[in-house]
Amino acid sequence: MARRSYIVLALESSCDDSCVALLDKFSPVKPPRIIDHFKKTLNSADLGGIVPTEAYKYHMSTISKLTNELLLKHNLNSKNPPDLICVTRGPGMSGSLSSSTEFAKGLSVAWNVPLVGVHHMLGHLLTAFLSKSNQPKLGPPNYPFLSLLCSGGHTMLVLSKSLIDHEIIINTNDIAVGDSLDKCARELGLYGNMLGKELEMFIDNFTPEEKEEFGHIDVDSKVSNKYNFTIKLPYLTPKHGQHGNNLKFSFAQFLSNILGYKKENKIDETTRKFIAFKTQEFIFDHMVDRINKSFKLHGNEFKSDGKFIGVKDFVCSGGVAANQTLRNKLSNNLKGDLIDTESLTFHFPDLALCTDNAVMIGLAGIEIFEKLKLKTDLSFTPIRKWPINELLKADGWIKVEDEEINRVNRVNTVCK
Incomplete structure (x- = not known):
């Protein structure tokens, strides 16, 4: 043999x-x-x-x-x-x-x-083709599959049909998500070698009561919250229409948002926590929003081009993929009837x-x-x-x- x-x-x-x-x-x-x-x-x-x-x-x-x-x-x-x-x-x-x-x-x-x-x-x-200790019974993805590659240098949604056949469905038009998280964390006074990770740890240490309070506060306008802090999802402003047809990621505005706020306001510890919480939430919500938009454009629904037909696996990898909040948002908000009316199987590599x-x-x-x-x-x-x-x-x-x-x-x- x-x-x-x-x-x-x-x-x-x-x-x-x-x-x-x-x-x-x-x-x-x-x-x-x-x-x-x-x-x-x-x-x-x-x-x-x-x-x-x-x-x-x-x-x-x-x-x-x-x-x-x-x-x-x-x-x-x-x-x-x-x-x-x-x-x-x-x-x-x-x-x-x-x-x-x-x-x-x-x-x-x-x-x-x-x-x-x-x-x-x-x-x-x-x-995702390696065994995953956090998903021990899950085998490798099958072509074609989608990958959200998110790191400090790149953020893109890729459709892979084979080892060499890859199509970039969504790319960034400015900076990568990891770069944005790092820069936002630095402006909020966090210190460390991996600031995106430091931001996640900072937020994870909030009390359940703080997280619940922050989560229910509306940030559409200054008058709607006591912190006078506003934040919006990219491409969903009125000039982009109701759904925002621009199939791109954009993360630079989250840093600009914090810089603009700091020019006009003093930030105490509670406000710093609130801005950190909302910024991470909106960065990841933006990613989910754009991916779901790609499902509407390329899935198996009426009026789509059917590009995603046959896709049953979704891979999330890269440094930012270690963030548990992002993993939860993807798992809870991308499943549904957008692709062949079947739920996606999510693959998350081991943290290391x-x-x-x-x-x-x-x-x-x-x-x-x-x-x-x-x-x-x-x-x-x-x-x-x-x-x-x-x-x-x-x-x-x-x-x-x-x-x-x-x-x-x-x-x-x-x-x-």
């Missing part, structure tokens, strides 16, 4: 996280087993946000050391190297990306193993795999290597902007011959 087993080293450094992982592709039909993964993050709290040059220097001093620690832990070296290397090629900050791509090239040459340059957002999209990690890069690289039979030429360079619907338009793809695939797979004959 034939047995396939090979070890994959994966590297990720597209932003401020230095990540490395080892995966065991033990089966041709099952997702890989996670052997181990390490992660270290640049502390940018005192910098007011991520500074590209500081992130580059951090990765240059971290990624190789982190990789060495992981390899030593699992007794992997030049005499017993991994069989495949996967590294994030883009999108991301060029300096951050280059720190791991150049390191990966060197390892590929030294060990004589193939290298796959991976699309960062494809990695996020495919995390929502934020940037190397496991997802290894998984995506394995899929590209095995199903597309592709690897990346060693002359490739990082791609700062790389639309997920142009996955194979990037230069440097090389067809992998069966001989190399068999060598990586380490096909052996096992006697019963």
Whole structure:
């Protein structure tokens, strides 16, 4: 009986996280087993946000050391190297990306193993194919499926028909949701390295009475609430009509809203809590509103174009997908009769795999290597902007011959 087993080293450094992982592709039909993964993050709290040059220097001093620690832990070296290397090629900050791509090239040459340059957002999209401890009985999504990819750098709703066939249904017209949450939290006086997470924790610590009170206060106009704070969903103002046909996300206005309020008002602690609560609620409500609008335009209802016919799975991944409030809003407000009158099955990756990690890069690289039979030429360079619907338009793809695939797979004959 034939047995396939090979070890994959994966590297990720597209932003401020230095990540490395080892995966065991033990089966041709099952997702890989996670052997181990390490992660270290640049502390940018005192910098007011991520500074590209500081992130580059951090990765240059971290990624190789982190990789060495992981390899030593699992007794992997030049005499017993991994069989495949996967590294994030883009999108991301060029300096951050280059720190791991150049390191990966060197390892590929030294060990004589193939290298796959991976699309960062494809990695996020495919995390739902790994087993989920919070949803242990839930299998992987089936194509076609929808993905809400939400992070500090990207926010988009993607329709995926195959590994390489992705259509961006909704994109942002300004900043990403994670960036908006971070900036709003900073303006409200929160401090930390992951301000979106700090905002969530801040709100979670409110008393049930505070949450109930804040939830019932109308913020349509200043006269309708004692805090004189107003906030509205983007694209639902009168100039956009009743439903707002612009199928885009927009998150910059939430920061502008807080900045405008601070110019005219002093913020005490109770007001700060109220603004934080309402801002997070409206940011996520905006996402739900736009997604439901896409269902009306593309679902299986009368007057739609039927683009979503057959979709039964919905994936939410990326750093912001770790937010429990967002998960609850999606689960409670996207189910219904908008797609084939059946409820959607929601897939939420484990929290550790929502934020940037190397496991997802290894998984995506394995899929590209095995199903597309592709690897990346060693002359490739990082791609700062790389639309997920142009996955194979990037230069440097090389067809992998069966001989190399068999060598990586380490096909052996096992006697019963």
